[in-house]
Amino acid sequence: MMFKIKDKAVLDRICGKVPTLKTCMSTHTASCWDSDITRFSTFFKDTMDYICTPAGKTVALNAAKTSCTMDPQFDQWFLGMKQTCETNFVTSVVAVMQSKTDNIDSSDICPLEATLNACVKTGMSNKCGSEMTTLIEKMWSLWMDPWLSD
Numbered sequence: 001m002m003f004k005i006k007d008k009a010v011l012d013r014i015c016g017k018v019p020t021l022k023t024c025m026s027t028h029t030a031s032c033w034d035s036d037i038t039r040f041s042t043f044f045k046d047t048m049d050y051i052c053t054p055a056g057k058t059v060a061l062n063a064a065k066t067s068c069t070m071d072p073q074f075d076q077w078f079l080g081m082k083q084t085c086e087t088n089f090v091t092s093v094v095a096v097m098q099s100k101t102d103n104i105d106s107s108d109i110c111p112l113e114a115t116l117n118a119c120v121k122t123g124m125s126n127k128c129g130s131e132m133t134t135l136i137e138k139m140w141s142l143w144m145d146p147w148l149s150d
Contacts, residue, residue: 005064008057015052022048046142056138063135068128077127078136085119117144 005011022045029041050056068074092112096104120140124133 005060008061011057011060015048015057018048018052043143047139050138050142059131059135059138062131066128066132068132081123082120085116085123088119089113089116
């Protein structure tokens with residue numbers, strides 16, 4: 001289950017502890033050799049930074065009211081949906097690479113990235129509605145931005 005905090009006071013208390021948590025995570029990940037752990041830590045910090053803004057709190061609390069937050073199969077469903085979208089993206093990138101004789105550039109990849117993002121957004125919207133989609137769309141952007149900027 002994804003996000004069950006439905007009380008603004010609880011979210012405010014959590015957000016009050018975020019600076020200490022971020023300092024702790026930064027201290028420990030600064031010397032970490034595992035780039036996956038470092039990336040996940042950055043994603044977690046960025047997500048909490050967003051959720052702890054006034055707009056982020058509103059989005060998170062609205063998302064917490066959706067039926068998906070109580071669905072014990074949601075996490076498994078989300079990972080499967082995400083994997084399907086990512087597989088389609090990779091397949092499309094490979095097809096572009098195989099069809100071109102010169103190097104690919106952003107004009108080749110950006111439309112495919114837009115399709116990937118739309119796939120995730122549509123899957124979320126169909127399953128959980130617009131409130132959860134707004135939160136997941138922001139989190140998806142925070143997760144994907146480092147990959148797409150490399």
